[in-house]
Ligand SMILES: CC(=O)N[C@H]1[C@@H](OP(=O)(O)OP(=O)(O)OC[C@H]2O[C@@H](n3ccc(=O)[nH]c3=O)[C@H](O)[C@@H]2O)O[C@H](CO)[C@@H](O)[C@@H]1O[C@H](C)C(=O)N[C@@H](C)C(=O)N[C@H](CCC(=O)O)C(=O)O
Ligand SMILES: Nc1ncnc2c1ncn2[C@@H]1O[C@H](COP(=O)(O)OP(=O)(O)OP(=O)(O)O)[C@@H](O)[C@H]1O
Ligand SMILES: N[C@H](CCC[C@H](N)C(=O)O)C(=O)O
């Protein structure tokens with residue numbers, strides 16, 4: 273593509289030399305990945321500033337630089353006000369407007385995004401559609417799985433992935449849209465067909481500072497839900513009516529709104545809800561009919577996730593019997609309420625609850641099982657919201673009989689300090705202990721368990737690493753738990 277054509281997508285202030293004959297073979301935001309013929313976009317990040325690496329990019333063959341400031345270069349420099357915004361628009365044009373060829377369902381909310389995208393994938397596959405999934409656990413193009421760094425990729429990787437999906441004849445994409453992504457413009461230029469809201473509760477205050485700001489970021493998915501005058505492609509906002517943020521989110525969009533709820537009146541409702549230790553059943557009432565759903569997913573929160581997915585599928589014209597079939601066939605989501613070994617006298621569950629609300633939901637669900645003793649092993653991530661730490665510790669003690677507080681991903685924080693933040697407000701005689709080493713904590717909790725007890729290992733779910741400092745060590749709660757069980761049962 274000619275550079276001149278690519279630049280039609282952005283507002284630029286100045287170009288230092290003639291660019292008429294320049295042909296672009298790619299776009300890069302990381303100087304280390306630049307190849308001959310690429311345009312290098314300088315992004316000012318949280319750790320370093322891409323503007324420092326212009327000469328590296330030139331050495332690697334960059335043919336032009338997109339920058340927020342003048343830098344001495346041997347290739348043309350295009351000066352823009354905001355390189356992050358420019359990056360998204362350049363990527364959209366370079367990859368030839370891929371989201372125009374796809375139907376995209378964006379899912380946002382504090383908890384439940386991964387689960388809802390998994391449910392949607394199951395529904396659309398049953399409906400015979402080729403799907404793409406983008407989220408915390410992985411990226412999937414049909415059956416092809418790719419590892420991911422972020423829940424929502426940066427704009428460049430995202431548009432590149434959309435192009436791959438469009439070229440692979442993917443029809444529907446379900447993607448998690450994190451609040452960071454919305455705030456940092458990672459989904460700028462992405463045309464969503466459907467925006468889904470799960471819920472809002474405290475998380476990420478390290479980044480957003482206040483719940484209002486966090487909600488404002490989430491609301492961007494709804495305000496960005498563009499107009500469509502193509503009558504075949506109506507856009508929809510799908511909103512949890514039981515969540516107190518629902519009114520603001522409805523007002524954030526000019527598109528059609530469909531609500532779902534278990535308590536309030538809504539377009540899609542679940543009534544006659546029964547939660548057991550082996551699953552959930554409810555009557556799914558929708559504008560296209562009603563049906564009973566008997567799901568393997570456990571917990572009231574999963575009824576909400578199923579309602580969200582069913583509503584999003586319904587607006588894509590999926591028949592109710594397919595929705596029912598898919599909701600009933602899914603056995604669980606990787607690392608979410610995952611029972612480690614079904615054969616024991618006690619139950620060991622690995623779950624990804626890493627927010628106060630999700631921990632409370634999961635523990636409340638377990639409490640309803642009327643287990644003998646509930647043990648919880650939980651920590652909080654380092655370099656993340658400090659204010660959720662004491663809340664999570666208090667919730668652990670409110671619902672469990674005994675808590676072992678341990679490290680999650682300490683990242684660059686002192687693990688002892690993270691645990692201190694969690695336990696500062698607790699009384700010395702509260703039923704808990706602190707074991708910094710996660711493996712030792714899990715092993716001890718499992719050693720404590722007797723008949724009819726439950727051990728909940730919370731926070732890391734599907735993760736297969738533990739990040740201490742800047743290094744990611746191999747670590748999988750499920751494998752560690754299996755080893756501890758084996759040692760105990762021998
Ligand atoms: C805070 C944050 O979002 N950081 C993201 C950001 O990293 P950063 O700002 O630190 O980047 P940086 O290292 O300063 O680099 C700046 C620029 O210089 C470039 N560079 C750097 C070095 C060099 O030699 N040459 C060079 O060109 C880099 O390629 C980059 O373009 O850009 C990176 C590349 O896109 C992201 O991977 C990274 O996410 C990190 C890993 C992260 O942990 N993010 C979390 C907070 C996050 O976004 N989480 C949400 C989910 C939250 C939820 O649970 O809801 C998510 O969507 O993942
Ligand atoms: N609808 C819900 N409401 C509250 N808690 C939930 C809900 N769905 C799932 N959970 C809890 O939250 C945890 C994370 O669920 P899930 O991975 O689906 O959420 P997520 O929004 O994708 O999280 P992340 O922001 O980390 O990607 C689960 O392990 C469960 O404990
Ligand atoms: N996407 C979330 C995941 C948190 C998972 C938890 N294990 C932790 O490390 O805090 C985040 O990056 O904040």
Ligand SMILES: [Mg+2]
Pocket residue numbers: 385386407408409423448
């Ligand atoms: Mg997720």
